Amino acid sequence: MYVDLGNALSSVASPGVSREALERLDDDVAAAHERIEAGRADADHGYAALNLPETADPDAIRTAVDRFDDPAAILTVGIGGSALGAATIADALESGVDSYVLDNVDPERVASLLGSLDLSATVVNAVSRSGTTAETLSNFLVVRDAMERAGVDWTERTFVTTGEEGPLRRLAEKHDLPALDVPAGVPGRFSALSTVGLASAAIRGHDIEAILDGARDEANRLSGSLFESPAYAYGAGAYALDQRGASVNAVMPYAESLETYAEWFAQLWAESLGKDGLGQTPARALGATDQHSQLQLYRAGPRDKMVTMVRAREREDRAIPETDLEGLSYLGGSSLGELLDAEFEATEASLAAAGRPSVRVELDRVDERGLGELLYGMEAACVLAGELYNVDTFVQPAVEWGKRAARGLLGGGRFEEAEAVAEKERLVIE
Structure with missing residues (x-):
């Protein structure tokens, strides 16, 4: 996994973070990494998820x-x-x-x-x-x-x-x-690299060892500096941008095969970090489709967003046939992959031209190994961000409140959360 924070720098974007601020933040990253490694060594609740490449x-x-x-x-x-x-x-x-x-x-x-x-x-x-x-x-x-x-x-x-x-x-x-x-000590949203996520992959004939190998590669890159670890670079960069006003994180993969990944990321980021009035709001988009819808807001709306652009460096391609139609001849002889890359880079440049922050995340390929890298990398990024926010990344009390309310409404016991439903304020217009 590769992470490029260049277009999130304050020299490019507002909100943005300076290189000097990232260097100062790196001291906090080093301390957070020590806590994470201690949690992994003890297989503490939550931190055990980062051991899955070895324990699965x-x-x-x-x-x-x-x-x-x-x-x-x-x-x-x-x-x-x-x-x-x-x-x-x-x-x-x-x-x-x-x-x-x-x-x-x-x-x-x-x-x-x-x-x-x-x-x-x-x-x-x-x-x-x-x-x-x-x-x-x-x-x-x-x-x-x-x-x-x-x-x-x-x-x-x-x-x-x-x-x-x-x-x-x-x-x-x-x-x-x-x-x-x-697996014990692994919250559900961190369990993709365990039995929870891999059983289906095994039935479908995928190489689950390669998925874990990719995750292991990313785990081996964790270090006490954001400048040496793509996962920590992403987690620290997103945290720093949020602290400067980018409270929305729009995740925009340029591969339809990764559209569900954006949903997975949204749960990971929201449920882990949304506590004590803190945390970014994840939004989901798809490149290039949502260049024609959501990009207008990201480029010209409130300055409260960062865009995470995700793509593979290599993919299967399809040639665009030659044509003599006026205004379209420039497309002939190129390919859909070249067009998608041009859309990616144009969107990235468009955001930078408007002074809006974006972060580039790249994989070599969307295959088993690359997917393992991406999933593990974002889990580690989330854990690091939780350390920087000083929140308990691995609990979800707000979710549990709703579960108790629903169970009470269905007759599964007496819960005060269910009783709160009857207290709903109403203003009905018919």
Whole structure:
């Protein structure tokens, strides 16, 4: 992974950060790195996620999924970090095995998806650390019922990824289902490089060792200086820009295969750093598509944004045919890849010309190794940013409040959060 902070410097953009300020911040980065390394050494909650390149067990993953011969599709039933990592890897890498995710309880979407699948050729992975997540268990019960109605033995097509205890674990034991362990001390949004994200990749035939190798490469580049570690450069740069007014971080990959990555990043950044009135608001965009929509705001709207531009240096390409149409002949003889690169560089230059900060993040290729680098790099960047903000990166109390409220409303117990729903202020216009 390569990170270029040049267009985020105060000599280019406002808000921006000077080289001198980055050098001063590097002392804080060195101290934060010591805390991170101590947390990793003790496998403390959260910091254990940065050990996954070494602690993840590809053999255990393959053993769990090898019983499923030649599936046509994998359906991951989870929500948030229990689904987004698997979805990001699946959408980034091509395979002959289709990948689907049920991470919402919209009944129309669920019915439509289940009606379109050949359930006899689909493998289902139910993912929940606690095994009690209401959305995941509800969707799983619906999926199981649909399989039974279709005459499919769901026990032959299902495995679970869960904690040591809970309803999903008991279900696996009762029906002799393959069960993968969610790694201890790893919050869901940091679990893409574990059983949670890699099981689906294994079923689809991807090289999960190469994903972990890429992550390991990025882990080996962590050091006590942002000038020596791309991950820390990104985390420190985003933090510094936020401190100077760039409270929105618009992530704009120039590869459709990375569109879901932007969703994954949004959860990672928002849920980890949004505490105590601090943290950037992540926004999602897609290059070059959103040059024709959101870029207007980023270039000419409030000066409260940084744009993170992500691309691969190498990709498959497609030639643009020659044409004699007036005004279009300049396109002939070039390629779609060249056009996409030109769009990337023009957008970057456009933002700089308007004095708006952007950060460039590049991979060699969007393949297993490159994806491992990107996912690990951004997780490490997020952990570093949390240290600089002095927030607990690995908890999500606001999310838990909503979970308790929903559970109470559904009769799952008495929770004062559910009682607060009745107190809603109303101003209804009909």
